[in-house]
Amino acid sequence: MAKRNVVIGYLGSQLDGGLGAGRWEKWRPTISLVSQPDVVVHRLELFHAPQHQALAELLRADIAKLSPETDVNLIESAVDDPWDFGEVYASLYDWARGYRFDTSHEQYWAHITTGTHVGQICMFLMVEARFIPGVLLQTSPPRKQRGGEPGTMTLIDLDLSRYDRIAQRFQAEQSDAVAFLKSGIATRNARFNRLIEEIERVAVQSRAPMLLAGPTGAGKSFLARRMYQLKLARHQLEGAFVEVNCATLRGDGAASTLFGHKKGSFTGAMADRAGLLRTADRGLLFLDEIGELGLDEQAMLLKAIEEKRFLPVGADREVASDFQLIAGTNRDLRAEVAAGRFRDDLFARINLWTYNLPGLRDRPEDIEPNVDHLVQQVGRESGRAVRFNAEAKARYLAFAQSPRAPWSGNFRDLSASVTRLVTLAEGGRIGLPLVDAEIARLEWLWERETLPGRTGRAGGGRRPGAAGEALLETLFDAEAIQAMDLFDQVQLSAVLGVCAESPTLSEAGRRLFQASRQARRVVNDADRLRKYLLKFGLSWDRIAAAKRGEGDPCRISSLSRG
Known part of the structure; x- marks a missing residue:
């Protein structure tokens, strides 16, 4: 029409x-x-x-x-x-x-x-x-x-480039767009500000794929959504913002989730499925942790990026989707390519515009404006006007900007910290006792991540078995552990160590069975791990609760096991 x-x-x-x-x-x-x-x-x-x-x-x-x-x-x-x-x-x-x-x-x-x-x-x-x-x-x-x-x-x-007055107007619009990408936060880190200024120029002038690298919690997902909103306001996009964490895509379901499938194409395919790439037609697709995609899905994605067409699982005809791609990763994809875990042609296609977002501990001068922004934001959401008193704010910032604060979870840690302060502030004032208690809480959290031999979010050198020893002692009482063969203790401790470092059961299974999975036609790492844990009376929910320090306080005894 x-x-x-x-x-x-x-x-x-x-x-x-x-x-x-x-x-x-x-x-x-x-x-x-x-x-x-x-x-x-x-x-x-x-x-x-x-x-x-x-x-x-x-x-x-x-x-x-x-x-x-x-x-x-x-x-x-x-x-x-x-x-x-x-x-x-x-x-x-x-x-x-x-x-x-x-x-x-x-x-x-x-x-x-x-x-x-x-x-x-x-x-x-x-x-x-x-x-x-x-x-x-x-x-x-x-x-x-x-x-x-x-x-x-x-x-x-x-x-219109010859019109100086118009060029000035464009500059003003660009400044507004940069401020929008930063949520109006007056960041002070020169490197970060230059980075956002270039991202703004690319976002409004290019539809090429973009790669956002950086540690977990550095704001990749947030920045991708803001770029989408900016392009939407400029009428450069009409479709939806579609976000998916590729670390959650495993096995046969990965291709179906991304590219869709036809009814009856495999067991459980009870109806046609459009897939996320088609959902993002004329919009923006954000693939976070793109390095977690399997090689087959990487090949299909490359074709979809280059040709705007792809073949759903079980389909005989290709379908079209004109989406813009922003990818995120906390891995060094160059190393992944060298190791054969990421396709070099896909990396070349998404590497035109690559930006490495610095973590919060690399931007200490930006902590104060972000704290101010978060206090106002959390206060608005709770319907309260909350402020620091001068001494309390000075103490909190001195700690937050010091080497004592690694901010291993980056802005997620900072947001959680400020949320606690605002929630607990009596009379709308954040005072010294509240700040001291919050600093102690943060030090305790980070101490658990940096215990000798432990690998936390900040990264470290802990071997999986050592990480599992703490979980083993949390989940089982001494009698149950003594009743195990040494072989079982060592093996279960190593498995629990991998579980401690993995966000999902599927991720833990993929890491544990990485070598043998290549030789199997049907890959169900999560099910293999679930059955192994069940032999010891364990479930993923119980392990996750133990990792958070929550859940049933009753540990498994020698009588209750199996």
């Missing part, structure tokens, strides 16, 4: 003027729009000054006679000085921000023949910046004017 044509323009007080019958003998630009023999204007959004209301009404009546299918919306533009660039731009900008563009069903033409030169330049700017998601339209009179001849119309695209 063809899209409807919508024209946006100014009333020409001189070119469109004329109140008597003689007006039909002259060429009028706005009338020429609806008089083109092969073009239908379905709607006209017409700006006019208050003093030209009568002329605008007459023009609407004339258009109704010539083109009954054209709806004319008269928009009063009360600008004190039509030659003031800032005032005219602000008026047009405010209108565009409140207008409901429907690019799926309508195409927009910005008429630049009428209006002052300033108004025309502002119209250029709005189209170039994509605040009006369309093209420019110019009408011209016939070479030999005769009554009733409509003249010509041309769709054009202009290079």
Whole structure:
């Protein structure tokens, strides 16, 4: 179905003027729009000054006679000085921000023949910046004017780089976009600020894949969503934001989740499934932890990126999806390529724009503005106005910016810490006792992650068996452990160590059975691990609760095992 044509323009007080019958003998630009023999204007959004209301009404009546299918919306533009660039731009900008563009069903033409030169330049700017998601339209009179001849119309695209004033406006818009990507937080780290400025430029000018690297909790998912919102506001995307953590995709279900499947293509496929790539059509797909994808899924993803087409599981025909990809990883994909765990051609395709987001401990100067932002945000969410007293804030920041605070979970740790402070603040004030208690809590949390031989989120050198010893002693009483063969103790301790470091049962199974899984046709690492744990009376939920220091306080005894 063809899209409807919508024209946006100014009333020409001189070119469109004329109140008597003689007006039909002259060429009028706005009338020429609806008089083109092969073009239908379905709607006209017409700006006019208050003093030209009568002329605008007459023009609407004339258009109704010539083109009954054209709806004319008269928009009063009360600008004190039509030659003031800032005032005219602000008026047009405010209108565009409140207008409901429907690019799926309508195409927009910005008429630049009428209006002052300033108004025309502002119209250029709005189209170039994509605040009006369309093209420019110019009408011209016939070479030999005769009554009733409509003249010509041309769709054009202009290079606006020579307009210094407009370039300044673009810079202002870019500053606003950078602030948006940072949620309005006045970050001070020079490296991070330069990084976000470049990401903003790439986000609004490119549809190429982007790779966000960095430690867990550095804000990759948050930044991807903000980029989506920025592009959506510029009418560069129309579809949804689709996010998936690739670490949760395992076995046969990975391809089905991403690429969809046909009914009956495998056991359990009771109906067709579109898949996340098709859900992201005309939108943005964020694949977090892309390094966790299997090699087969990597090959299918490469084809989908390059050709915008792919084959769902069990399908005979390809389907299309035009999505933009942002990938996230906390791994060094260069090392993964060298080890044969990540395809070099896929890495080359997503490595055009790669940005390494620094962790919080590498940006100590940004801790204070982030704390201020989080206090206000959590306070708004809880309906309370909460503040630090000066001494308490100084002590908290001194600790937060010191080597004593590794912030191994990055902004997740900081957000959790501030949430606790705001929640426990009595009378809306965060005082010294509360800060001291929170510092002690954080030190205890990080101490558990950095115990000798333990690998926490910050990374370290703990071997899995040592990590499992603590879980073994948490889950079993001394009698039960003594009743085990030494072989079982050592093996179970090593398995529990891997479980301690893995976010999910599937991830732990993949790590434990990485070598043997390559030789099996049916891969179900999670089920293998679940059955092994069951021999000792264990479940993943019970292990997860023990890792958090929660769950049933009764440890497994020698009598209750198996």
